[in-house]
Amino acid sequence: MLTILKTLAWIVLPIVGHALFWIGFINRMHGLRLRHRVMLPLQLFHFLWVPVASLAWIGWVGWGEPRLLAGGHPADLGWQERWGGLTFMAVALLWLLRWVVLTRRPPARQIVSEQRELHQIGQELAEPPVNREARNNWWLSIPGNEILSLEIIELELTLPRLPAAWNGLRILHLSDLHYTGGVSLPYFERVFELARERPSDLVVFTGDLLDDVRLHEWIGPTLGRLSAPLGCFFLQGNHDWEWGDIDRTRQRLENLGWQNAGGQTRRLVWRGQPVVLAGDERPWWGPGPNWSLAEPGDFRLLLSHSPDNLPAARRSGVDLMLAGHTHGGQVCLPVVGPIYAPSLFGVKYAGGTFDRSPTLLRVSRGVGGMYPWRWNCRPEITFVTLRPAE
Numbered sequence: 001m002l003t004i005l006k007t008l009a010w011i012v013l014p015i016v017g018h019a020l021f022w023i024g025f026i027n028r029m030h031g032l033r034l035r036h037r038v039m040l041p042l043q044l045f046h047f048l049w050v051p052v053a054s055l056a057w058i059g060w061v062g063w064g065e066p067r068l069l070a071g072g073h074p075a076d077l078g079w080q081e082r083w084g085g086l087t088f089m090a091v092a093l094l095w096l097l098r099w100v101v102l103t104r105r106p107p108a109r110q111i112v113s114e115q116r117e118l119h120q121i122g123q124e125l126a127e128p129p130v131n132r133e134a135r136n137n138w139w140l141s142i143p144g145n146e147i148l149s150l151e152i153i154e155l156e157l158t159l160p161r162l163p164a165a166w167n168g169l170r171i172l173h174l175s176d177l178h179y180t181g182g183v184s185l186p187y188f189e190r191v192f193e194l195a196r197e198r199p200s201d202l203v204v205f206t207g208d209l210l211d212d213v214r215l216h217e218w219i220g221p222t223l224g225r226l227s228a229p230l231g232c233f234f235l236q237g238n239h240d241w242e243w244g245d246i247d248r249t250r251q252r253l254e255n256l257g258w259q260n261a262g263g264q265t266r267r268l269v270w271r272g273q274p275v276v277l278a279g280d281e282r283p284w285w286g287p288g289p290n291w292s293l294a295e296p297g298d299f300r301l302l303l304s305h306s307p308d309n310l311p312a313a314r315r316s317g318v319d320l321m322l323a324g325h326t327h328g329g330q331v332c333l334p335v336v337g338p339i340y341a342p343s344l345f346g347v348k349y350a351g352g353t354f355d356r357s358p359t360l361l362r363v364s365r366g367v368g369g370m371y372p373w374r375w376n377c378r379p380e381i382t383f384v385t386l387r388p389a390e
């Protein structure tokens with residue numbers, strides 16, 4: 001029993017803490033405006049360094065003197081092992097404590113209801129929607145990968161400043177489609193077919209469309225098939241900045257009836273009531289939204305690729321902010337929670353609904369991913385129904 005506790009405390013916890021330290025570092029670096037050529041070496045380094053350092057730690061502390069795995073005593077550890085072990089033990093414990101606190105928080109008080117419908121698109125289609133020839137396709141073979149499924153979320157929210165005339169307005173929120181070519185077009189066509197089966201008054205797409213510009217032709221049979229009485233609005237994300245052809249994509253979407261919300265502010269009138277809609281593509285493109293169009297008391301709806309624009313949204317009195325980018329953490333482990341969320345906040349806003357008065361933030365897990373791998377973190381599209389507060 002003592003050996004198990006010693007192993008857990010001095011070998012497992014420091015290894016977990018060290019891995020979490022690097023993941024936290026990589027997540028925050030991804031929240032910056034850095035090119036892939038800078039991020040890729042960092043990512044590769046952390047993918048290689050973490051297992052190498054973990055094995056070295058097992059050898060050093062477990063089998064080196066005082067041979068903890070063979071009954072040695074931690075009191076005999078040298079100062080390097082002791083301080084190194086304690087530091088990363090603390091990182092692991094702080095991460096776990098933070099995650100326990102975050103998961104025990106009550107759901108945002110504005111949520112009236114939240115329902116989920118699961119579709120196993122990969123199994124529903126006659127042929128698996130996978131291109132075996134594509135780059136990165138080996139991720140698709142990882143057991144338990146949920147990338148070919150889809151969760152349709154029906155979310156009903158009350159918002160205090162929503163005009164009464166907008167009661168029941170439905171927004172379809174899509175994010176992070178990530179056309180890489182690995183998951184093939186029939187998957188995305190099915191996603192949009194399902195999206196069209198339910199009514200929506202307003203459609204928004206919060207960025208990250210093309211990871212491969214050769215897949216431009218996919219825009220027509222997917223986003224091009226949507227329409228809504230209040231309009232379809234889009235902005236672009238960091239992957240569009242890095243790999244997409246932003247002007248061509250913008251032109252293509254506008255030709256298909258979509259309106260660019262990136263860096264724009266618009267006053268929409270629906271049933272005689274105005275709402276101000278803006279888009280924020282920072283830090284990849286600026287400037288941020290100019291709210292001078294909004295009158296005091298106007299409902300403010302913000303689309304943002306990254307949830308990192310939340311502090312600016314709160315300062316501007318945004319009522320509802322819809323974001324993506326963090327993919328729900330992409331991989332969610334039991335106890336540890338979401339892992340990879342490219343944000344200055346780490347995994348705090350990986351996905352879900354967050355009450356940060358005066359702003360209600362909704363972060364979509366999105367649909368795809370440059371690395372097509374999701375564990376315990378299904379692709380999602382969300383229908384948000386708005387209700388004014390009593």
Ligand SMILES: [Fe+2]
Nearest residue numbers: 176208239325
């Ligand atoms: Fe993304």
